[in-house]
Amino acid sequence: MMLGLMLARGGVPTTVLEKHADFLRDFRGDTVHASTLTVLDELGLGTAFARIGARRVERVSVQLDSGTYPLADLRRLPGPHREIAMVPQWDLLNLLAEAGEREPAFTLVTRAEAIDLTWHGDRVSGVVYRHAGEEHRLTADLVVACDGRESTVRRRSGLRTRSFGVPMDVLWFRLPRRPEDPAGLLARVSRGRMLVLIDRQDYFQIALVIAKGSAGEIRARGLDAFRGDLAGLLPWLADRVDHLSGWEDVATLDVKLNRLPRWHLDGLLCLGDAAHAMSPVGGVGINLAVQDAVAAARILGPALRGGRPAESVLRRVQRRRWLPTVLTQTGQRIGHRALIASRLRPGERPDPTARRPAVVGLMQRLPRLQGVPAYLVAVGVQPEHVPAYARRDA
Numbered sequence: 565m566m567l568g569l570m571l572a573r574g575g576v577p578t579t580v581l582e583k584h585a586d587f588l589r590d591f592r593g594d595t596v597h598a599s600t601l602t603v604l605d606e607l608g609l610g611t612a613f614a615r616i617g618a619r620r621v622e623r624v625s626v627q628l629d630s631g632t633y634p635l636a637d638l639r640r641l642p643g644p645h646r647e648i649a650m651v652p653q654w655d656l657l658n659l660l661a662e663a664g665e666r667e668p669a670f671t672l673v674t675r676a677e678a679i680d681l682t683w684h685g686d687r688v689s690g691v692v693y694r695h696a697g698e699e700h701r702l703t704a705d706l707v708v709a710c711d712g713r714e715s716t717v718r719r720r721s722g723l724r725t726r727s728f729g730v731p732m733d734v735l736w737f738r739l740p741r742r743p744e745d746p747a748g749l750l751a752r753v754s755r756g757r758m759l760v761l762i763d764r765q766d767y768f769q770i771a772l773v774i775a776k777g778s779a780g781e782i783r784a785r786g787l788d789a790f791r792g793d794l795a796g797l798l799p800w801l802a803d804r805v806d807h808l809s810g811w812e813d814v815a816t817l818d819v820k821l822n823r824l825p826r827w828h829l830d831g832l833l834c835l836g837d838a839a840h841a842m843s844p845v846g847g848v849g850i851n852l853a854v855q856d857a858v859a860a861a862r863i864l865g866p867a868l869r870g871g872r873p874a875e876s877v878l879r880r881v882q883r884r885r886w887l888p889t890v891l892t893q894t895g896q897r898i899g900h901r902a903l904i905a906s907r908l909r910p911g912e913r914p915d916p917t918a919r920r921p922a923v924v925g926l927m928q929r930l931p932r933l934q935g936v937p938a939y940l941v942a943v944g945v946q947p948e949h950v951p952a953y954a955r956r957d958a
C-alpha cells in the first residue's frame with residue numbers, strides 16, 4: 565500500500581492486489597514507530613493519522629521478579645516524533661487506501677488473490693490472480709511481492725528463504741482494561757516467560773511468549789490452568805482472566821525469522837515480510853516493511869517512469885535494505901537467547917529476591933542510555949525518507 569501510493573503519486577500506474585475484502589484482521593501489528601510517523605508527515609498524512617487517535621507510548625519499562633525498570637525512553641529521540649503510536653493496523657492501511665483513492669494512477673483491487681506469476685522467458689511479466697471466482701492476468705513492468713511471510717508470489721518465483729531457528733511462539737488474546745491500569749506498553753518478564761500488554765484504551769491486546777511448539781500442551785492443560793498462569797505473572801489481571809471464555813479467544817502465532825538471500829529476479833522484487841519475516845521482538849515488522857517501501861519508491865520511481873527497470877536497479881533496493889534487515893534480525897536473535905536463558909528449570913520457582921540484570925542496572929544509573937534502545941527500535945538502523953515526487957503538504 566505504501567509503495568503503491570508513492571509510485572502512483574510519481575505517475576507510475578500501480579495496482580495493489582489484496583486477497584481480503586478489507587484490512588480488518590485482529591492480532592496484527594500495532595506499533596507505528598517514530599520512523600513511520602516521519603514518513604507519514606512527509607506524505608502529508610500526519611494530520612489525518614493524528615485524527616485516528618492513537619495511544620502514544622513515550623517510555624517502555626519491564627517488570628521483572630525483582631522490580632520494574634525503565635528500558636527505553638523515547639523522549640530522548642531526535643526529531644519531532646518522540647513516541648511510538650499504537651494503532652490497529654487496519655486504521656493505518658485504511659488511511660493509505662484513502663490517500664491512494666485520490667491518485668488517478670492508483671488502483672486497489674480487493675478480494676484479489678495472486679496465485680501465480682506469468683513469465684516471458686526468464687523474466688517475470690505479471691501475475692495471475694483470482695477475483696470473484698475467475699482468473700485474471702495482469703501484465704506489469706514490475707511485480708512486487710508484498711504478500712507477507714507466507715508469500716505465494718515468492719513461492720511461485722522459486723526464490724528460497726534462509727530460516728533461523730526461533731525458540732518461541734506467541735499466544736495473542738485480549739482482556740478488558742480499566743482506567744486505573746498502567747497505560748502504554750508494559751512488558752512482564754519472569755524466568756523465560758514474557759507477557760506484553762498493548763494498551764488499546766478500553767482493552768489490552770496481550771502477547772504471551774511461549775516455548776516453540778508448546779501451544780498444544782498449554783491447551784491440553786486447560787483454560788483454568790492458563791488463566792492461573794496469567795494471574796501468576798501479573799496478579800492484577802486475576803479479576804478479569806475469566807473474560808477468556810474459550811480457546812477460540814486465544815490465537816497462536818507461529819513465530820518465524822527468515823530472509824531471502826536474493827530479493828529479486830528480472831521483473832520481480834520481494835519486500836517486507838515476503839523478503840524477511842521478523843520475530844515480534846521490538847515490534848519492528850511494520851516499520852521495516854514501510855522503510856523497504858520508501859527505499860524502493862526512491863530507487864524505482866524514476867526507473868519505472870522509463871518502463872521496465874533493469875534487474876540491477878532491483879538489486880540496489882536489496883543492497884540498501886540489507887544491513888538494516890540483518891542487524892535487526894541479529895538483535896532479535898540475541899533477544900530470543902536472553903529470554904530462553906532465563907527460563908525456569910523443571911521444579912524451580914521464581915526467585916523474588918533475584919538481582920536485576922547488569923544491563924538493566926546500568927540503564928537505571930545512566931538514564932541517557934535509555935535513548936539507545938529507543939533509537940534502535942523506534943527509528944531503526946537505516947531510516948528512509950520519502951522521495952520528493954511523492955511528498956505532499958498536510
Ligand SMILES: Cc1cc2nc3c(=O)[nH]c(=O)nc-3n(C[C@H](O)[C@H](O)[C@H](O)COP(=O)(O)OP(=O)(O)OC[C@H]3O[C@@H](n4cnc5c(N)ncnc54)[C@H](O)[C@@H]3O)c2cc1C
Nearest residue numbers: 583591593594595677678711712836837847848849850853
Ligand atoms: C500476530 C502478529 C502481531 C504483530 N505485531 C506487530 C507489532 O506490534 N508491530 C510491528 O511492527 N509488527 C508486528 N507484526 C509484524 C507485522 O504485522 C509485519 O511485519 C508487517 O505487517 C509486514 O508487512 P507486509 O506488508 O510485508 O506484510 P503483511 O502485513 O503480512 O501484508 C501482506 C498482505 O498481503 C495480503 N496477501 C497475502 N497473500 C496474498 C495473495 N496471494 N494475494 C493477494 N494478497 C495477499 C494479506 O492479506 C496482507 O494484507 C505482527 C505480526 C503478527 C502476525
